[in-house]
Amino acid sequence: MKIDNITIRHMEMDLKAPFTTSFGTFETREFLLLEAVDTDGTSGWGESVAFNVPFYSEETVQTNWHMLEDFLIPLILHKEISHPDQVTEIFSSIRKNNMAKSAIEAAVWDIYAQQTNQSLASALGGTRKTIDVGISIGIQDSIEELVEIVDGFINEGYKRIKVKIKPGWDVEVMRTLRNTFPDVAIMADANSAYRLEDIDLLKQLDDFDLMMIEQPLASDDIIDHATLQKELKTPICLDESIHSLEDARKAVELGSTKIINIKIGRVGGLTEAVKIHNYCKENNIPVWCGGMLESGVGRAHNVALTTLSNFTLPGDTASSSRYWDKDIIEPEVVSEHGVIKVPELPGIGYKINRDTVESFTKSKKHYK
């Protein structure tokens, strides 16, 4: 395989409903969409999950464009690639910038799967033909509103409910949800909104039989999470703290986490995501696939990754229609009763609607 040209598109899609986390509210989703074309004309697609603001991680749409244009694209264009695992090696001189790297790496995986006439799921070693999925719900204006939204998604059959928490929107919220929905799988995601001093408050969450508390403490911490996990009954799940297999190994060995949320962009691509999956499987740490309000391209990659055997907990990959009036792929990702059928066509398995892509394109640039 040899990448002949790459097109980057700065996309902006309106979210059907604002999504609020402990670090802010999104009403639209800006992101970079990347198309890589092999010398034989095969197109592969990847999506960077970086936001337009550096609040989830230090990467943004703008930093991504700079890294792709000035460093990553020049490293990979016209280079002979025999397997997508080589992309991580090709990029090894570039520090971090994982979301920018993963946009290209995921597109290369898409090309490879098409050229080897297999689904991306199979190319990654996945075996599942369907995947169970949950839903992630942002912070609402009132607990009553949240209860109504949760009720709706439970009726749609989502396998687990993830709600955002932050100081002032936590214990009462989770108590109400647990009292209203005694048998539903519920988890909380704090996005680093707490400190170790909040330990007494966080221990109150142990009363609600949550599946996990995601990233309660600082986004670059594993030490305080290890201290906190010793005090909590509820398993801690790390998201922002885990950028690589090495981060995962250290966190598991320290006892900082009992579950890991794998996000392809956060860890630099599918190759590293599979390595983290395999390590966690060997160490009896269940994993699930986190979401980043992706378009259908990133959503398709998440579906493929979630077919690997140790993705035993429902992830965030809900239906396209949860986020978008119209997605950029056909068919859209559809979850029926919390189950998504894994496409078996070669590559990501969904067709890109180029007209819809153009309609959401703010700007684009072609690199040969």
Ligand SMILES: O=C(O)CCC(=O)C1=CC=C[C@@H](O)[C@@H]1C(=O)O
């Ligand atoms: O529905 C999804 O795509 C998941 C949304 C979600 O929970 C998140 C998206 C992006 C950053 C965070 O706010 C949060 C997460 O940490 O998982």
Ligand SMILES: [Mg+2]
């Ligand atoms: Mg999270």
